[in-house]
Amino acid sequence: MLSAIIHGKAGRIDVSSKTENISWRELYKSREDLLTAAFFSRWSYLSNNSQHILMSNWIDKKSDFKDFKIINFWPRYNLPDKEEFSYVEPDILIEFERSNVLIEVKPPLGGDQYFQQWEKEIAGYYSWADSNNIEKPLYFLAIGRIGNVEQKWKDNVLDKKSRKPEQIIAIKWRPIASSIFNLLESKNIKSSK
Numbered sequence: 001m002l003s004a005i006i007h008g009k010a011g012r013i014d015v016s017s018k019t020e021n022i023s024w025r026e027l028y029k030s031r032e033d034l035l036t037a038a039f040f041s042r043w044s045y046l047s048n049n050s051q052h053i054l055m056s057n058w059i060d061k062k063s064d065f066k067d068f069k070i071i072n073f074w075p076r077y078n079l080p081d082k083e084e085f086s087y088v089e090p091d092i093l094i095e096f097e098r099s100n101v102l103i104e105v106k107p108p109l110g111g112d113q114y115f116q117q118w119e120k121e122i123a124g125y126y127s128w129a130d131s132n133n134i135e136k137p138l139y140f141l142a143i144g145r146i147g148n149v150e151q152k153w154k155d156n157v158l159d160k161k162s163r164k165p166e167q168i169i170a171i172k173w174r175p176i177a178s179s180i181f182n183l184l185e186s187k188n189i190k191s192s193k
Contacts, residue, residue: 077124
């Protein structure tokens with residue numbers, strides 16, 4: 001929550017209306033940035049092994065997601081081809097020693113994922129990576145509201161770019177939650193602090 005407030009993403013709750021009362025749970029289901037902050041602000045407290053297990057479940061079992069470096073909330077990347085916007089703000093960039101994961105979150109009651117947003121976020125990331133001499137593999141993870149995501153979307157994004165992510169993964173919230181519950185039950189979860 002603090003991350004959302006710090007980055008100006010918490011929004012406002014209209015409390016002047018006494019006829020309607022909204023629960024925090026419902027609020028989080030509809031507010032992308034609140035859900036992002038609530039879910040991922042705890043990421044750095046997980047052990048490297050726990051982070052690796054979760055990312056491997058969500059993305060690729062063969063990739064190395066150990067040696068976590070930093071999590072960046074709403075990084076701002078300049079767009080190389082400035083059309084209507086000059087920058088893009090993906091929800092999360094998680095940097096590991098040997099790879100980076102760019103994440104776009106959609107809450108259960110929010111808008112759908114769409115590939116034009118993915119394209120811009122990936123282009124913005126590579127513009128930033130080029131200017132900072134970062135050449136690690138990139139994985140793109142779209143979480144939630146993927147009902148209309150088809151394989152052709154992923155192929156379309158990958159076909160258009162000269163620099164491409166290693167993988168583009170679209171996943172629903174249920175497998176995310178299941179992998180966390182499985183990790184908790186396995187007792188492999190340990191705090192990094």
